[in-house]
Amino acid sequence: MLKFGLIGKKLGHSFSKKYFSEKFEREGIQDAQYELYELPEAQELKSLLKSEPELVGLNVTVPFKQDVIPLLDELEGTAAKIGAVNTIRINGGKTKGFNTDYIGFKSTLEEFYPPSERKQALVLGTGGAAKAVWAALDALQVPYKSVSRNPNQAKEELTYGQLTPTLFQAYNLIINTTPLGMYPHTDSLPDLPYNSLTGQHYLYDLVYNPEQTLFLKEGALAGAQICNGLDMLYRQADAAWAIWNS
Structure with a gap:
C-alpha cells in the first residue's frame, strides 16, 4: 500500500x-x-x-x-x-x-485575470503561499505590492492602514494569501476599504472553504470579478500526483 x-x-x-x-x-x-x-x-x-x-x-x-x-x-x-x-x-x-502552488495559481490566474485588464496587484500576506503568488506574478509580468501587518520596509511592503481609495484605483487585482475567512473562522476578513471596490476589480482568494469568503462576498457586492482557491487546489494536487509518480 x-x-x-x-x-x-x-x-x-x-x-x-x-x-x-x-x-x-x-x-x-x-x-x-x-x-x-x-x-x-x-x-x-x-x-x-x-x-x-x-x-x-x-x-x-x-x-x-x-x-x-x-x-x-x-x-x-x-x-x-x-x-x-x-x-x-x-x-x-x-x-x-x-x-506546485505556483503551478496551480499561475494557470488559474491566467484564465481569471485577462491580459487586457492587467494593471497592478496587491498581495495580502507574506507567508509561504504568498511566495508562490509572487513568483507567478513575476512570470506574468504583473507588478505587485505586498501587504502585511508587519511590513518589511526593505521590500517596500505596505501596511493595511496604507490601503487608501486612491491606491485601489491603481491596483485592480487583490489576492488574499492569508487564512482569514477560512473555515471554521468564517467571520473574519482582511482589513480593506471595501467601499472602494468597483466592477473593474478582480479579487482572488486562495481560501476555498468556504466557497465564498467574506472577502469575496464584499467583492461580489461591489460588482468585482471573484475567484476562490478551489481550482488552484485541484491543479496543484494534480501536479503533485505527477511528481510523486515521476
Missing part, C-alpha cells in the same frame, strides 16, 4: 483527502491511500516519516511551507527560488521538496 498525505497544524478545512480518495476510486487505483497528519510543529516531519515508512508523497499546508525546507534532503529549483514547499516526494528514505 502506497501512502500519501497532507501535513499542517490544523487540517479541518482541507478538501485534499476527499479529492485524492475520489481520484483513487474514480481511476481504479487500489493500492494507494491519502491521510491527514496534523503536526504541532514542522520538526515532527522526521518522526512521521519513521512511523509511516509507506509514505511516498506529502502535501504541505500552513504554517509549514517554509519551515519544512531545512528538514528536506533536496529542493527542486523552482521551490528553492520561491523559498516555499507544498509538495514532498519520498524515495528510498530521501525527501525532495517542490512547489
